[in-house]
Amino acid sequence: MSMRPHDNPERVANSEASADEHTLYEHTSDDEGYDGRPSGELSEGDHDILESEDERERLLTQDEGLRGMLGRKGSGVKVGKWDRKKEMKKRRKGGDAESSTLMYEMEEGIGASRTSLRSRRSSESDEQRLLAIRSQKKARRQSLLRRIGIYVSIIILFVVLLAAAYQNSTPKDIKDAAAMVSNGTSLFAPTTILISLDGFRADFLYRNLTPTLNQFIQEGISPKYMLPSFPSVTFPNHYTMATGMYPEAHGVVGNTFWDPSLEKEFFYTDPERSLQPHWWGGEPLWVTAEKQKVRTAVHMWPGSEAHILDQEIAYIDKYNGSEMLPRKVDRVMGLLDLPGPKDIGASANTPRPQLIAAYVPNVDGDGHKYGPNSTEIRKTIANADAMLGAILKGLHERNLTNIVNVIVVSDHGMATTDVSRLIQLEDLIDPQELSHIDGWPLYGLRPKNASSLPRLYKQVKERTASNPNVEVYLRDENMPTRYHFSKNQRIAPLWIVPKTGWAIVTKDEFDVEEGKKKGDVYHPRGLHGYDHEHPLMRAIFVARGPAFPHVGGSKMDPFQNIELYNIVCDSIGLKPAPNNGTLRLPLQPTGHHNDTQTSPDETPDDPVSTYPSPSSSSSLATMSSTFDSLSSILASASGLENPSSEPALDETSTLDMPASETAVESEDKGESGHKESLWEWLAHEAEGVKEWVDGFIHDHVPEQGDGNKGKGG
Template sequence: MQSIVTHPAVISPSFICNYKTTILKRIFLFVAVLLLTSTANYAQDTAQLVVEGRKNSATQQSKPYVIMISIDGFRYDYAEKYQAENLLKLSDEGVRAAAMQPSFPTLTFPNHYSMVTGMYPAHHGLVDNLFYDRQRKAVYKVGDRNAVEDGTWYTGMPLWVLAEKQQMLSASYFWVGSESAIQNIRPSYYFKYHEKTAIDQRIQQVVNWLSMPEDQRPHLITFYFPEVDHMGHRYGPDSDSVRNAVQFVDAAIGSMTEAVNKLNLPVNFIVVSDHGMTQADTVKTLSLPDVPVLKPLKVMAGNEKIMLYGNNETDIKAAYDYFKKHENHYTAYLKKGTPERWHYGEEDVYNRIGDIILLAAPGYAFRTSGKKMHPGHHGYDNNFTDMNAIFMAWGPDFKKHMRIPVFENVHVFPLVARILGLDITLPIDGKLEVLEPILNDQD
């Protein structure tokens, strides 16, 4: 059932009214370009969806709140590089990591789901943005809405499912998996993915959620920004377009924080990204040759990583031997020969990883179609520094003026569960002890 919740306005109609005129002009130009160039593949259903009949238990009504914000493609150094004044100021007053290491592969869907499940991709099943499931004999790809909304593709227990099972309401203004009935559960309030709604309206929706009666008010809110990733792909990480996108998101987060603070609730903000971005050669590109050893294999091709699926060991060995012999700006791996630190091929719980993996070297990418190759890329080895993401946090449950070293993104899940007082009910890869020291009640 669809419904739209409305409350008195709390924020100013212009969410960036305090920015200098020159910055305003650049941001508005960026928004105009984004609207013209958006490549979203999904149906544009913009209405809020509400699961009726749920309420916070009396115990959960006394818990704090977490707004978990993801800025897709926001590299670990962008805040300083592009003067993200609000993010720098707010995280200076709270916690900031030197970087957050994404899981392998350094792609959007696997990493967003790792952050909210506390599991590596090979363990939660989203092993790529594009992969083949041998048991289903079906392909999962991010542009296929039927697959994306099918909860049976997703395993583990995302934070909103954990919360709802323990009678704590959740809301999502986009996050990977939030549109799907995972274990037959969606967030109490959610949206199907689209890029049609203006940012001030999206911020107002967060305020509206937090203004609801206590028994209906979500304590976990996820929120997603696509703009930085879009511009990074299209124009490269060193472009003015990325600068404008960073400042656009920075202004929005500043506005959201200001509006939420007026509600006088114990709200904690956690700002993360899924991966970084790097520049790749758009002329000297890599390609799959038309060779006999490739014919019997199923090919799942991304720009930075290609997975090949074979039907027998003979075909797999022949193809691997060929690609290993002809390595040139890429590395060929057998599934069981991937680096242990990836927690990948040997740990493929759902048998979704290819028998052979071709991974491009940083600075290079596979041309998988006749379309123009964009300069910005991610998906490489997660040890490559440019793939590093961000972690920033502030609010009543976080220590102030704290800097922490690089850590893996699977540790975010137990941190959020700890703040919300939720019991983790299944095995995960993340460890609470990694981030617990940043909490106020820890010495």
Template sequence: MRYMILLLLLSNIAFSQDTTQYKVEGRHNSAAAQQQPYVILISADGFRYDYAEKYQAEHLLELGKEGVKAASMIPSFPSVTFPNHYSIATGLYPSHHGIVNNTFYDPGKNENYSMGNKPKVRDGAWYGGTPLWVLAEQQQMVSASMFWVGSEADVKGVRPSYYYNYSERIPMESRIKAVKDWLTLPEDQRPHFITFYVSEPDHAGHRFGPEAIETAQAVREVDSIIYQLTEAVRTTGLPVNFIFVSDHGMTAVDREHPLPTPAAIDTNKFLIPASGTMMVLHAKDKTDIQPLYETLKKEEAHYKVYLKTNAPAELHYNDTDDRMNRIGDILLIPEWPYVFSTRKPGAGHHGFPPLQVKDMHATFMAWGPAFKEHMSIPSFENVNVYPLIAEILKLKITEPIDGRKEVLHNILK
């Protein structure tokens, strides 16, 4: 067992040091694709809906003012990184695309998926839906990815024409240069859809909390990165549209009173693949579900307990929605500001139901030739970004999605 753990750790270290740009040979834009505009979809992890104003991200505030800015963007539940980045990319709720948490158990495979397990992150068999880069490539439009959840995997057998495996070792100036280089390729090879991911201010928010000076600094660093990226792209003279989003927000939690794992849970009978802002239980024997549920229901204290069959419809996270059978049999959802933990929790957390905890809300801004100017819009769900980008690029959506074109159609010129 120790040998296997060591191999996994060494494997992940090797993956994290990979700074190679990968190119899929033989891809070209069709003549029709070459006539379309360009979209760069940017995500700053954990960039809460109010961070730009709160910490005076001057460049983002100006860009949002010039184009379109939403009051907030509502993440899907659970409001954590992998499910929401992939919901933005597919237009599907997590229960529909299958990435139901950062770490989860698949009973059919009898395996855990974890965002830290690089071989599984890069295995397309875990991912449902049709991500935007796959949709583009299927319709002979070249795409590129400077990181995004799912972009390293062969989803439906397809990766972006140009992509990098996620690595913090790639300097930011090199990432920005890569985007500019892509946009200066010959027209038949030039990507019209590009994703660009930044890991801050999520790290700072977790470690120091959303009110900390370190988080403010991280927000301003992101602001500087966006400015550098937009300036580099501007020199190409191309009609590039920018969409700046985040996956979720961040909130301060009660660090002095973490919730323990309820004593009624027998870990010989139940698997617990995830905890924190949602404790997930999978029963080894289904006859154990109801008795434990009834016991936990009587003992509820600073958390709500649900069966997969009676989870609130607003979460889109229940038996009816569970297309890949990956949602736990029993879900324990803490009441804000509490979290499940065996030690003192970190200062900042996300994952709470976004319709109950406003701090979970994310950011949405858009600017460029396709967008109206000086426009403010109300909050909306993140699954609606997918049909917006498809409309800009004139991509035909080929399978049912949860996002609706009419939600954001009016922000386009």
């Protein structure tokens, strides 16, 4: 009787059958158990055979299990290199826990009997495996995105830190080296010269006295005029140009004013009452520049000596009203001739400034003293133009014309005064009820008793109702919004604002009735401080240089002087401090000054003819003053060889005689009876003479002026 190979376990060791066959038979039976010897009784050869069988069985079982999972039939066994590679790939791609479980079951002798069960579950396993694979891919993508985000954030942070380190460690002159331009002998960083001609009215350009400025306009960019800020007086407007802030914002609200918090008075001509830092708010140009390591020189600009914000300035020139104009030219050129930061001999103690701001008071001074239509002012205007010509010539000689920016501005205009256009303060209000009087020629009133403010306002309104040449405002109620003159406690609560050409005076300054009776001439002969939008208050702005790369003669729309601060900052690469301006470089031209459609040059009436006088007696006084002055002027003019030619500016000319002297002569003649007979003749001949006189005065003999009341600005 034949026996099956597995009936006698001892035959395994001696059988000619291979160990592989034994292993296959041993584990494909589901009915019989294994009754071999304990492992401790096996020989060394048995151990080797068993280990070999275990390894082969594992591989075969794994292959069979995978076939079962895929529903494939056949008992053929293929074990080799390529199958092992496929198996490794399947493991890497997620041959998941289900496969591992199946292989474990087959190794325990269970896999063969569950082939059909695994086949039934194969579809479910595939779906679960696909979901697991997708979940793993999604997790990997999210993980990758997180890593990328972290890396990008690290790179950005590194760049920011590197830039900050560079910014803090690199001197500004080195960082600006790329912006430096050579004039052939030295490297120049962006540089701007700012020149203010105090009191230079916009229409002064149309008097054939300013060849340099008119040519400068043809080379640069400018509006027809620049508007000052209210009130149109020197200190508030110069500090507005320096800060870009309205007077109500920077705090210098007038040439004179009272601060109720400090309980102190600001008075512009007194250093003890004007050069303390607490008066000056905002951040002026020279402070902005020095804070950003741009060296600055300030030549007599109002407010520059106050040591604002405790900032040290490279050069501060104290005010000297008697300095001659050629000295100003030398000063500006001397600053430009200093060694630059890249030059041999450069010194931290004497750096070359990139911003030079120079103040020129001459036109304003003579405008107050003689009047804006006097012969004297003509010569002053011409001299200021010649000073600018010397500066531009100096730039040309140094090959700096296209390297250095030049900006020329003024702070306000000027209007002619007259006794007939005066208002007596005592006729409107009792000064004994006031604690302080601010401003001039407009008056800000502070009542001693705050409760009396409504009554005093009503009183002044009633007493000026018949005079259209004066306006009355309460700071907190009806001050015009366009003035930007209400949001500061330094602004007085009650204001009397005269129309342009008019002035308010106290009796200790000038007794109006007595002055009219005596024929006195009111000093000063020229005034400003009026509505900043009036044509006689218009200022100038002209700019040329690399920061203004426009076609020569470019025209732009008029703007207010709060814009100047930003323009200057941009011209030399400064970051402006907060201010009220919005205009930035590059400026936007709207045409050309030579365009045929450009509006003609406008010369406003001065004296102002649009405001009626409050009484006929004032009109008579005006005529008397005009013809008294004219009589001596005609006497001088009659000796001219060519009356139609322009009066010479020779200092020895009889036309240079101040109006006060001619007025005195006329008054002396009046005392002898001559004045009355002259008026009788003029009264009868007025209709025929008026047109000739007006034309002669307008074309040939500017109105004379005289004296100085001591209140400039």
